[in-house]
Amino acid sequence: MRKTSFNVLQFQAIPIIRIFDEAKARAFYLKFLGMALDYHAPRRLSRSTLSGVRLLLGQQIRT
Numbered sequence: 001m002r003k004t005s006f007n008v009l010q011f012q013a014i015p016i017i018r019i020f021d022e023a024k025a026r027a028f029y030l031k032f033l034g035m036a037l038d039y040h041a042p043r044r045l046s047r048s049t050l051s052g053v054r055l056l057l058g059q060q061i062r063t
Contacts, residue, residue: 012054014047014054014055014056015055015056016056016057016058017055017056017057017058018058018059018060019057019058019059020059020060022059025046025057026046029048029055029057030048033050034050035048035049035050035055036048036049036050038054044058044059045057045058045059046058
């Protein structure tokens with residue numbers, strides 16, 4: 001009997017949550033919920049993680 005291996009692709013869906021006030025969102029997600037800030041692009045997008053759960057927090061960019 002031959003052993004075969006399969007390459008399995010695993011995808012993780014990460015929800016994007018729209019925020020309107022960055023200061024209030026940071027206070028809620030980082031301080032209140034205790035999430036860690038993984039990535040931050042000023043006025044655009046942040047990624048936060050808590051116990052393996054990832055959220056993308058995004059602001060609408062006004063032109």
